[in-house]
Amino acid sequence: MSAITVVAGLLVFFGTYLAYTAIIAFYPRLDTESEWLTATDLTILGAAILVALPIAAVVAMRLARRILEPLETLAQSARRIADGDLSVRVQPGDRSLGETAGLIDDFNSMAQRLEDMATDMALWNATIAHELRTPLTILKGRLQGMIDGVFEPDERSLRGLILQVDSLARLVEDLRTVTLADSGHLDLNIEPIRLAREIEQIAELLAHDLHEAGFHLKLDLEDVTIAVDPTRIRQALLALVTNARRYANRGAITITLAEREGETVLGVADEGPGLEPEMATRVFDPFVRGDPTRSRELGGSGLGLSVVRAIVEAHGGRLRYRPSASGGALFEMVFKAAAQAPGTRTGEIAPARQ
Known part of the structure; x- marks a missing residue:
C-alpha cells in the first residue's frame, strides 16, 4: 500500500508536468515566455515533490498500519483456532474502517459459536x-x-x-x-391421517397400564386430518403420556386435539404438580430433569421431552409448555393448519378387560 501511494504521488506530479507540457505544445499562445518550464519552475516542482513524497509515505504507512494490524491479528487468531484454542477473540480496534470491523465481528461470532458447540459436545x-x-x-x-x-x-x-x-x-x-x-436428517414418512383415530388407538393400548398406576385418560378430540408421520407422532404422544405418568399426581391425563387460529394443537395435560418457572424455560433441553433422583428411580433419562421437541420441529411445528387448567403441566404440539372434518370426539377411555 505504501508503494502504491508513492507511485500514485509520482504519477500525479509528473503527470501534471507532462500534461502542462502537452498543453503548451499544442497551444503556444498560453505560454507567454517559453514552451518549457524554466529552471525556477523545475526547482519549485522538485521541492514540492521532495516535500510531498515523505508526507505521502507517512500517511500511507499510518493508513496501512490501521488496516493491516487488525487483519494480522485476525490471521493470528485464525491460526490459534486451527490449533484448537477456541477461546481466542479479536479486538475490532478502530471502527472507522467499517468493513474491517464487520469482518472482525463476524469472526468473533463464529469463534463464539464454535466454542459453544465444543462445550455442548463435551457436556x-x-x-x-x-x-x-x-x-x-x-x-x-x-x-x-x-x-x-x-x-x-x-x-x-x-x-x-x-x-x-x-x-x-x-x-x-x-x-x-x-x-x-x-x-436435519430425521427421516419422516409424511401422509395425511385422521389424527383423532390414531390417538384413540394409542389411548386404548395405554388405558390398562395407566389404570394400574392410578391414572385414567380423558379425550377431547376434534376430527382433524393432518399430513404427518404417524409413527413419529405416536412416539411423541407416548413420550408425553409416559412423562405425565412418571411425574404427575395420580388422576386424569387429558389428551386434546383442536384447530385454533389456523394451527392444529395436540395437547397432553395432567393434574399437577406442574413445573417451576425456572425449570419450564429449559425443560426441553436434553438430560434436564426436575428431580434427578426421582427420575432415575422411575427410569427417566431426561431425553423424553427433547425427543418430542425434535419430532415436532422436524414436522415444521413447535412444542410449548404452560400450566394446565387444573394446575398441572400442559404440553402442546403445534402444527401448521390442517384440513378439518366435521365432528368432535370426547370421552373417557376405560381400561380394557384382561
Whole structure:
C-alpha cells in the first residue's frame, strides 16, 4: 500500500508536468515566455515533490498500519483456532474502517459459536457416558454374578437383564432421534391421517397400564386430518403420556386435539404438580430433569421431552409448555393448519378387560 501511494504521488506530479507540457505544445499562445518550464519552475516542482513524497509515505504507512494490524491479528487468531484454542477473540480496534470491523465481528461470532458447540459436545458426551454407565454396570455385574454362580440364571433374573437392555435400547434410540433432528436428517414418512383415530388407538393400548398406576385418560378430540408421520407422532404422544405418568399426581391425563387460529394443537395435560418457572424455560433441553433422583428411580433419562421437541420441529411445528387448567403441566404440539372434518370426539377411555 505504501508503494502504491508513492507511485500514485509520482504519477500525479509528473503527470501534471507532462500534461502542462502537452498543453503548451499544442497551444503556444498560453505560454507567454517559453514552451518549457524554466529552471525556477523545475526547482519549485522538485521541492514540492521532495516535500510531498515523505508526507505521502507517512500517511500511507499510518493508513496501512490501521488496516493491516487488525487483519494480522485476525490471521493470528485464525491460526490459534486451527490449533484448537477456541477461546481466542479479536479486538475490532478502530471502527472507522467499517468493513474491517464487520469482518472482525463476524469472526468473533463464529469463534463464539464454535466454542459453544465444543462445550455442548463435551457436556453431551459426558452425559451420554454417565447415562450409559448405570445400565451397563448392572448388566455386567449380573452377568458376572451368573458366571460366578452368585445368581441363578432363572427367568426372573433374565427378565431383569432384558429390562436393562430395553432401557439401553430406548436411550440409544432417543439419542439417535435427537441427533438426527438436530442435524436435519430425521427421516419422516409424511401422509395425511385422521389424527383423532390414531390417538384413540394409542389411548386404548395405554388405558390398562395407566389404570394400574392410578391414572385414567380423558379425550377431547376434534376430527382433524393432518399430513404427518404417524409413527413419529405416536412416539411423541407416548413420550408425553409416559412423562405425565412418571411425574404427575395420580388422576386424569387429558389428551386434546383442536384447530385454533389456523394451527392444529395436540395437547397432553395432567393434574399437577406442574413445573417451576425456572425449570419450564429449559425443560426441553436434553438430560434436564426436575428431580434427578426421582427420575432415575422411575427410569427417566431426561431425553423424553427433547425427543418430542425434535419430532415436532422436524414436522415444521413447535412444542410449548404452560400450566394446565387444573394446575398441572400442559404440553402442546403445534402444527401448521390442517384440513378439518366435521365432528368432535370426547370421552373417557376405560381400561380394557384382561
